[in-house]
Structures are given as C-alpha cells and as structure tokens.
Amino acid sequence: QVQLVESGGGLVQPGGSLRLSCEASGIFFRLLAVGWYRQAPGNQRELVARIQNYGTTNYADSVKGRFTISRDNAVNTVYLQMNSLKPEDTAVYYCRVGNDYWGQGTQVTVSS
DSSP states (O other): OOEEEEEOOEEEOTTOOEEEEEEEESSOGGGSOEEEEEEOTTSOOEEEEEEOTTSOEEEOGGGTTTEEEEEEGGGTEEEEEEOSOOGGGOEEEEEEETTTEEOOOEEEEEOO
16 A cells, blocks of 8 residues: 655745655655645645656756755655745645655645
C-alpha cells in the first residue's frame, strides 16, 4: 500500500521560511519523479516544483529563486525549502510521486 506523509506546514510571517517534507512508502520512490503542488482557495492546483529521479528540477516562475526542491532516495523523502515567503504563497501544499500518488496536503499560511 502506497503512503505519502507530509509535514512541515504552518503559519509564518512574510519573509520567513518553512521546509516541507514528504515521506513515501510502498513505492519504488527512487525510480519516480516527485513534485510539490499547491492549491489556494478558489484556484486550481498548480505545480510548484518537480524533481526527476535523476535530479533535474523545474520550478514555477513565481517561486524561482525562493524555493528549492530536493530528494533523499535513501529515506524515500522529498523536501521543499521555501524562503522569502509571501502572502500569495498561502495554500495547501501536496506532494505527488509519479503520476498517480498524492499526499494528504499540508497548510502553509503566510501572514503577519
């Protein structure tokens, strides 16, 4: 059974930082691309960052230079380091492994 467990969300002031984690089990994690997506109220879910199994990354223009995606295949975990957070980054953040598996989501709120 595939499980994705996310952690690291919370409330942070503008300009602050958070680090999201997503640990996978029951899946050949190291063979798959992994991504972080987000969905704000009233908006569609959008790609934030993605990392291929061989390490190539891509980012949404809105987060380039502020967010960094990384993975540790030894512990089946993908991370999203978020710096210089803005109120418009407020959303529920989801990890996705391959094309079929989603985490439960973790709330990120950027507010003073």
